[in-house]
Amino acid sequence: MLFRDEVLRLAASTQSVWTVDVVESTGSTNTDLVARVRAGLVGDYAVLVALDQAQGKGRLSRTWDTPGGEAVAMSMAVPLDSLGPSWGLIPIATGIAVVRAIANFGVRATLKWPNDVFIHGKKVCGILVEVVERTAVIGVGINVLQTQETIGYPTAISLSMAGAGVEREQIVAAVLKHLSNALSLLTTDLGRIALVEEYRRKSHTLGTTVRVYIDEQTYEQGEAVDIAPDGQLIVRINGEPRPFASGDVVGVREDVIPGRHPRAKTPGNRAPGHPAVRRDPR
Numbered sequence: 001m002l003f004r005d006e007v008l009r010l011a012a013s014t015q016s017v018w019t020v021d022v023v024e025s026t027g028s029t030n031t032d033l034v035a036r037v038r039a040g041l042v043g044d045y046a047v048l049v050a051l052d053q054a055q056g057k058g059r060l061s062r063t064w065d066t067p068g069g070e071a072v073a074m075s076m077a078v079p080l081d082s083l084g085p086s087w088g089l090i091p092i093a094t095g096i097a098v099v100r101a102i103a104n105f106g107v108r109a110t111l112k113w114p115n116d117v118f119i120h121g122k123k124v125c126g127i128l129v130e131v132v133e134r135t136a137v138i139g140v141g142i143n144v145l146q147t148q149e150t151i152g153y154p155t156a157i158s159l160s161m162a163g164a165g166v167e168r169e170q171i172v173a174a175v176l177k178h179l180s181n182a183l184s185l186l187t188t189d190l191g192r193i194a195l196v197e198e199y200r201r202k203s204h205t206l207g208t209t210v211r212v213y214i215d216e217q218t219y220e221q222g223e224a225v226d227i228a229p230d231g232q233l234i235v236r237i238n239g240e241p242r243p244f245a246s247g248d249v250v251g252v253r254e255d256v257i258p259g260r261h262p263r264a265k266t267p268g269n270r271a272p273g274h275p276a277v278r279r280d281p282r
Contacts, residue, residue, distance in 0.1 A: 003022065003168065006167075006169040007022050007169045008020055011047070011172070017044075018045050018046075019042075019046050020176075021046070021047065023049070024050070025053070028139075029053060029139060030075045030130060032048055032075075033046065034137050037133050037135050037137060038133060042077060044135075045078065047075070049073070070150060070158070071141060071144050071145070072142040072172055074139070074141075075140070076137070076140075077136070080134050082187070083186045083187065084186070087131075087136060089230070089231045090138060090186075091115050091127055092195060093182040093185065094127050094129070094138055094140065094182070095111045095115065095116075096111070096182050096195060097178035097182040098125050098127070098175055098178075099202055101171060102119070105171070107162045107163065107164045109202075110202055110204035111202050111203050112249065113224070113233045114231075115128070116204075118204045122156055122157035124142060124156070125141060126141050127140055144158055144159050144160065144167075144168045145160050146160065147160070196229055199227055203227065205224045205249060206224050206227070207224065209221070209222070209224075210249050210252065211249070211251075212235060212247035213248040213250065220235065220237055220242070222237035222238070223236045225241065
């Protein structure tokens, strides 16, 4: 399989810690990698990449697929012990890694808290983090080759639509390279400060009026004013700053409600405890 060979070749050229496996199709790379971690079938820094994904996992039990091999579906296993107490910032580090990777191909992307990547105000990537057996399984889905006709949602965009001349194997290698670098910043105080500051600069959310949905119907509304050092979103509500560790964030100008509007076809999640990190229920 040419795609597999190119992914392995490019990943090896990054000289990173990742061990990459490529499959032709799967239900969900996150589900499969979580199962492999539980069974002890993979080591630290294992990566699973799929050509086609039919049952990708998103926030609020949404699904995401990659029909026709036009997107990237990849999951990475990272040992929590390597990150110390800062593992709650994994979604922040992953978002920055994706933005940096996209920038390699001449496109500027921004970050929508807690786990989405936007281009021109439309979603190009989503991130899902699950914790199992002291391992964080990081799922990343990126729209790469879709056209306006095939992407299916007016709120979504692909790298190709944004003018990036990039193949899927190239973006996989770029994400792995930049994720390795971003995660290394979580191991020091100065690194964490720099990472959160970069997230602030690249934020799509800060400075806007947002609704933070606690569930499908309940929300708080205010101005997103800051990202806290631990990754929480600070929203000014009735003049008082309030931190949110999780939630489905919607800009008021979008005039939509989660679960009732067309979602960009990329994965994401929400969960209590840390921004965009979901603990294994077992």
